[in-house]
Amino acid sequence: MSTSARLPRAAWTQRASLAKLVDALGAQNVRWVGGCVRDTLLGHEANDIDAATRHLPATVIDRCKAAGIRTIPTGIDHGTVTAVLSDGSVEITTLRRDVATDGRRATIAFSEEWRDDAARRDFTINALYAHPETLEISDYFGGLDDLAARHVRFIGDAATRIREDHLRILRYFRFVTRFGDSWDAEATGACSELAATLKGLSRERVGQELLNLLALPDPAATLAKMRELGVLDHVLPESGRREVDQLERLIAAEKHAAIATDPMRRLAALLPAIPPVAETVAARLRLSRSQRSRLVCVARREISDGEHPRGLAYMVGMECAIDRLLIGGADAAPIMGWELPVFPLKGGEIVARGVGKGPEVARILQRIETLWVEEHFPPRERVEALLDEELAAR
Structure with missing residues (x-):
């Protein structure tokens, strides 16, 4: 039904490029929909502009072409065409209704009714x-x-909507974290009842949705709720109460240190400090090689990390060091804005002092570097003295 409410005239609603698109499609045949409407009503910046239309995809392409607007058939099988505009792309999707669903994908039919399209969406606010x-x-x-x-x-019925697309379980928790003040009893009951259906989804989709949730300002209470409802057991079974509490402490530490949120750091906090577990999770969620390396590095954290934070940063890298310090409850301030120093000794200098080329040079170099780090990166003169002592001992 229509209402007397109107969308505020945000800057994006007055773009000349969007007016050109509307002229091409006809104002009676297009509506702004979803996140751009929701976020504008909340006073937030709308990052992505989506449109719904009565036109079939082929008609959208033809009308845009006639108006000089380039299009890309990004999801044409499901009715989506992307219009490439001068100040940002717009996804245009033909009105749809579901014909059949299996929890992972839907068979759709095109429609001319706005309500049909609305009825197949997940949440009322979308x-x-x-x-x-x-x-x-x-x-x-x-x-x-x-x-x-x-x-x-x-x-409509929460359980029915989840059976149509199992990923809606995780989307529910993400949307409550971002937009909600309370839990909906019907929704949480359905999420708990159908949590096991998440196992039928691709691990990439689950992993991406989990990282999207962890990227929000403060998802700690949400993760605790997911654990309480048994949902987390089907997403991240390695994470128990101890790890969920650890996430809460990490988020508090990030806020205290004014450090930007990082979903990978938070995922690491949700795992025990056991490298093989981190390897398993990274493989299961199909994380990238760099993400896997980061999880494993953080999983090697020790109680002593906070004793020499700059030494830790030098040995494992700045990113992993910040993660380990914050998760371990140590102060990361000593390395914030600090530039990693360069070890002022080369292997050739050791050879020049009479040590034959080979493994012994590498051993001495490593020994001196270790002492240099332990002594908090003294100047070149001290490094030369350490080398003198090492060679004298030989």
Whole structure:
């Protein structure tokens, strides 16, 4: 149904490029939808602009071409065409209704009814449509009231919506963390009941959704709720109460140190300090090689990390050192903004002192470097003295 509510005239709604797109498609055949409407109503910046249209994808392409707008058929099988505009792309999706679903993908049919399209979306706050010219909002399922109350609610029966797409379990927790003030009893009950269905999803999708959740400002209470409901057991079974509490302490430490949030650091906090476990999780979630290396490095953390933070940073790298210090409850301030020094000794200098080329040079070099780090990176003169002592001892 339409409402008397209107979308505020945010800067993005007045872009000339969007007006050109609307002219090409016809204002009666297009609506702004989803996150751009929701975020603008909340006073947030809208980063991605999405549109719904009555036109079939081929018609969208033809009309845009006639108007000089380039398009990319990014998801044409599901009705999505991307219009490439001068100040950002817009995804345009033909109105759809679900014909069949299996929890991982849906078979859809195109529709000409805005309500059909709204009915297949996940949450009421994501099913708000705005007229591109009048900015009048169409709200079919009470999304405006839910947005005002900061209440995240599934459209229709929660269990039914989750059975259509199992990933909606994790999306629910992410959206509550970002937009909600309370838990919806029906939603949490359905998420708990159907948590095992997450195992049928690709691990990449689960991993990405988990990292999206961990990237939010403060997801600690959400992870605790997921553990309480048994959902976390099917996403990250390696994470128990101790690790969830550890995440909460990490987030507090990040805030105290004014350090930017980092989802990989937070994922590391949700794992025990056991490198093989980190390896297993990285493989299961299909993380990149660099992400895997980071998890394993953090999993090697020790109680002594905080005793010489700059030495730790020198040995394992700045990123891993910050992670280990914060997770371990140590002060990361000594390495913030600090530049890693360069070891002022080369192997050739040891050879010049009479040591034959080979493993012995490498052993001496490593020994001197270790002492240099332990002594907090003294100047070149001290390094030469350490070398003198080492060679004299031989």
